[in-house]
Each structure stands twice: as C-alpha cells, then as structure tokens.
Amino acid sequence: MxxxxxxxxxxxxxxxxxxxxxxxxxxxxxxxxxxxxxxxxxxxxxxxxxxxxxxxxxxxxxxxxxxxxxxxxxxxxxxxxxxxxxxxxxxxxxxxxxxxxxxxxxxxxxxxxxxxxxxxxxxxxxxxxxxxxxKPITIKRRTIGGVLKESLSETLGNAKIEGALASKISKIYAYSIDFMKLKKGDRFAITFTERFINDSVYDGVEELEASFFEYKGKIIYAFPFAQNPDSDKIEYYDEDGKTLKNFFLKSPIKFSRISSRFSTSRFHPVQHRWKAHKGTDYAAPRGTPITTTAGGVVEQSGFTAGNGNFVKVKHNGTYSTQYLHMSKILVRRGQRVSQGQVIGLVGSTGLATGPHVCYRFWKNGKQVDALRLKLPSGEPMSGRNKDRYIKTITPLKFELDSVANL
Ligand SMILES: [Zn+2]
The missing domain is CATH 3.10.450.350 (Nuclear Transport Factor 2; Chain: A,)
Structure with a gap:
C-alpha cells in the first residue's frame, strides 16, 4: 500500500x-x-x-x-x-x-x-x-434553559446536545406533552449529564436529572426517582411526586356505574343471544360528557348499526380505545385529543337498551379488558418516600427555575 x-x-x-x-x-x-x-x-x-x-x-x-x-x-x-x-x-x-x-x-x-x-x-x-x-470516562453536568426560539430538537441541536436527549425527553413526557405543540416562547430548562472519554472526547448523554417544559401555559416538571432505594428502577414524577406515566384515566365518565363488564360470553340484552362483550359498559344519563382516557389521535368517528355513534382514539403504536352509543360526537377523524378531553356525549344509539357508553380497549390490535389490564402506572408515593423525594428535587428544581428565570 x-x-x-x-x-x-x-x-x-x-x-x-x-x-x-x-x-x-x-x-x-x-x-x-x-x-x-x-x-x-x-x-x-x-x-x-x-x-x-x-x-x-x-x-x-x-x-x-x-x-x-x-x-x-x-x-x-x-x-x-x-x-x-x-x-x-x-x-x-x-x-x-x-x-x-x-x-x-x-x-x-x-x-x-x-x-x-x-x-x-x-x-x-x-x-x-x-x-x-x-479509557477513563468523566461525567459532566449541564443545565440549559430559557425560551424556545425553535423546535426542541433544533434548540438542543444548537446547544450541541446529542439527539438521544430529545428522544429521552419525549419518552418521559409521552403522556403529558405533545412536543409538536410546543410553541416559540414556551419556557424550558433541562439538567443532564454527558459522558466524556479522556475528559475531552464527547461520548453522548448519560442521564436526564431534571427538566421542565411550559406546555399550554402550564409548567410540567420531570424528576427521576427510585421509590425503592434498593432498586435502580427509576420513574419520572412531577414536582408533587405524581407520576408522569399517567397512561389512562380509570374510566371515560367521571361519575358512573359499570353496568356490564368485559366477557367472552354474555346474554345480549338487545339481540337476546349469547355473544362476547368485548367492552365495559358505563351507565350514565343521556348527555353526560364522555372523555378520552388518554391523549392521541381520533382514528375513527362515525356511525354503525351496532356501535351507534362512536369514536376510536389511537394513543400510540400499542393502545387504542373506543367509545360507543354516543348521542353526539364532538370530535373529527384525524383530530388530536388530550387525556380527559370531552369527545362525545352519552346516548343509546346503535344496539343499546339505555343510555351508556361501551368502552373498548385495544392492545396491539387485540381487544382486552380495560379493567384487568396492568397498565404501567406509577405507584403513588407514600409519606416517607414523598419526603425523601421533595428533599431530593428541591435543589434541582431551584436550579431549573433560576436558569429559566421562572
Ligand atoms: Zn358494551
């Protein structure tokens, strides 16, 4: 050569x-x-x-x-x-x-x-x-913050931060922030660590230590915390110790009673024959607001003889939910909806004996019982853990707030 x-x-x-x-x-x-x-x-x-x-x-x-x-x-x-x-x-x-x-x-x-x-x-x-x-690795800590002048990924890119941090952040906030909807002028702050080889060669983002984003006028914090100090299983919580993984609301109606549960075989009250009931029925007066149990995009919105007026919401690649028998649909197909948003009103359209919402749940394309589903919800923090948590995050929060002039 x-x-x-x-x-x-x-x-x-x-x-x-x-x-x-x-x-x-x-x-x-x-x-x-x-x-x-x-x-x-x-x-x-x-x-x-x-x-x-x-x-x-x-x-x-x-x-x-x-x-x-x-x-x-x-x-x-x-x-x-x-x-x-x-x-x-x-x-x-x-x-x-x-x-x-x-x-x-x-x-x-x-x-x-x-x-x-x-x-x-x-x-x-x-x-x-x-x-x-x-080679020896050094971990360096950085806090950045201020006001978004462009998209989050552009902002991070301009600060010479690896793209992995943006995807980490969007995962942590997946159920509370739609990052496409962050606006110019929204405030944010992030504390994170980065690895350097031989103290000089950048080797990527190590950990997110704390962050907040202003979203629709609200400041949403995220702090990692291990509820079990002996385990390294970390979840992210807001400033009050509430989990950010608030995947699904318990039910699509605030005050209601379950009138029929998910079952593979029940006697259908209208059709008068045994068939599977792949949903949970919540009885409520006609006109009661129905809310989507998690944020997402309206996948279907329309009428069929069986479903009556119905809405189906796709939450992510894994989960979808459907709401049947509405007296009125309040969203359009393709519309983005946030958790708790009213998407329709209770009715008895389609195959229904009385006003109720039939709530159906899909996981990986298969209908499952929403009430039995073990959703990845964070454990509520107990008193002692919460004290420990608040102690841990107080200086972190102060740091974020000062860098963003909050
Ligand atoms: Zn039903």
Whole structure:
C-alpha cells in the first residue's frame, strides 16, 4: 500500500476521518506536540494511524510491516486470549508505532474496537505484551434553559446536545406533552449529564436529572426517582411526586356505574343471544360528557348499526380505545385529543337498551379488558418516600427555575 509522508505537520485527532483523496491510504504523521496517547509518547515513534480497510486483517497489516507469515501465526496464537484478532472490523481505527530508525520496525500495534476501549500489542520485548484498556470516562453536568426560539430538537441541536436527549425527553413526557405543540416562547430548562472519554472526547448523554417544559401555559416538571432505594428502577414524577406515566384515566365518565363488564360470553340484552362483550359498559344519563382516557389521535368517528355513534382514539403504536352509543360526537377523524378531553356525549344509539357508553380497549390490535389490564402506572408515593423525594428535587428544581428565570 502506498504510504505518503506528510511534509506538513498535522495535528491528528483520535478518530480518523475519511480522506477526500482516495489514494492516501496510510499517513505517517509527525506530531506537532509532545503527544501521549494510549500511554505512548508519540515523538518516540514513527506513527501510522489509519482505519481497517476492506480486505485488511491483523495478518495482512503485519505482513505489510515485513513480519513473516510464521511469526504472525505465532503472534496471533500468543495474543488470542486477550485480543482475538478475528474481531477486527472494517472502518475501526488502528495505530502502529514503529521504530524511528531506517528499518521502521513495528513496535506497538493498537486497535480500537470502539471509542472507549483499545487493545495494545507490544512487540518491543522478546515476549509479546498484550492487553486491553478502557479509557477513563468523566461525567459532566449541564443545565440549559430559557425560551424556545425553535423546535426542541433544533434548540438542543444548537446547544450541541446529542439527539438521544430529545428522544429521552419525549419518552418521559409521552403522556403529558405533545412536543409538536410546543410553541416559540414556551419556557424550558433541562439538567443532564454527558459522558466524556479522556475528559475531552464527547461520548453522548448519560442521564436526564431534571427538566421542565411550559406546555399550554402550564409548567410540567420531570424528576427521576427510585421509590425503592434498593432498586435502580427509576420513574419520572412531577414536582408533587405524581407520576408522569399517567397512561389512562380509570374510566371515560367521571361519575358512573359499570353496568356490564368485559366477557367472552354474555346474554345480549338487545339481540337476546349469547355473544362476547368485548367492552365495559358505563351507565350514565343521556348527555353526560364522555372523555378520552388518554391523549392521541381520533382514528375513527362515525356511525354503525351496532356501535351507534362512536369514536376510536389511537394513543400510540400499542393502545387504542373506543367509545360507543354516543348521542353526539364532538370530535373529527384525524383530530388530536388530550387525556380527559370531552369527545362525545352519552346516548343509546346503535344496539343499546339505555343510555351508556361501551368502552373498548385495544392492545396491539387485540381487544382486552380495560379493567384487568396492568397498565404501567406509577405507584403513588407514600409519606416517607414523598419526603425523601421533595428533599431530593428541591435543589434541582431551584436550579431549573433560576436558569429559566421562572
Ligand atoms: Zn358494551
């Protein structure tokens, strides 16, 4: 392979980048500064930094350094317990430290399977030394906040924050905030931690420690907390210790009684025959408001002979709910609805003996009993836990509020 000695002094980075000039396959770099990397002083060596190319193996790379086939075979066998050379992958960086004399003997081979770990094969002694090392990770903490001038992901992008944080945040708030509806001028603040390798190389977002978003005029906080201090199972709660995972309201009607439960076989009051009842009936006076039990998008809104006036709401990829026998429908298909929003009024349209709402629940496309469903709802906080929680979040909340001038 062609090796080009760079006349100019190049300050090199850890991550080798794709060269625009395809011909340059390996560069011999003269370090500008007294650089120590992987524990080696680069100025003591003739340094080659490159990435594994298609067709490269540990063997071919060593062959290019004038190491004989037999010797390579021995080396591979000697290092294999620590460094299985077959795990070398294309595009991963490697470094060769060669002697500075005319022979340019290979002295050290370093392979980086990822940004964090590296293998060192040191040929300088008669006995080959091989080891794997992990670079030290530092966690740094940041609080950002203010007023949204563009979308949340753009705002985070401009603050040089990895996209993973935005998706983490949208997951945490999935049931309380529709991030598409955040507006310019809405206030926010986020405290989070980031990983740095060797104290300098950014390695991504570690954790969200605290946040708030102003949504439809309301400030919604999120703080992680483990109710069981012995477990690391964390849930997110608001400033009062209420779970943010308020997936579904218990029922679509505030004050009502269950008149018929979900069953695989019941005697139908109108059709007078046994059939499955895949819903829960809540009896209520005609005209009583029916609310959607969770936010989502109206998937269906219309009339059938059996259902009467009905609405079906899709909450996410997993859950949908349906509300039947309405006297009046108050939403349109495609409309976004929020948890607790009134979507229709109780009636007895379709196959119904009296005014009630038949509440149906789908999980992964299958009708299930909403009353038996173990929904991922957060446990209510007990007195002692709540004290501990409030103590934990008070300084975090103060930090958020001050950065956003709340
Ligand atoms: Zn029913």
């Amino acid at each position: 062609k090796q080009i000695l760079l006349a100019i002094i190049v300050l090199f980075s850890l991550i080798s980048c794709n060269k625009s000039d395809e011909i340059i396959e390996k560069e011999i770099i003269k370090p500008a500064v007294k650089k120590i990397e992987f524990g080696f002083k680069y100025s003591d060596f003739n340094v080659i930094q490159d990435t594994i190319k298609k067709g490269d193996t540990f063997g071919t790379l060593l062959e290019e350094q004038n190491i004989g086939e037999r010797e390579i075979y021995d080396i591979v066998a000697k290092v294999k317990d620590t460094f299985d050379v077959r795990t070398i992958r294309i595009n991963k960086p490697f470094t060769m430290l060669r002697s500075k004399n005319k022979k340019n003997d290979l002295q050290v081979f370093i392979y980086q399977p990822d940004a964090l770990n590296y293998y060192v094969v040191d040929f300088r002694d008669t006995a080959i030394v091989v080891y794997k090392k992990t």
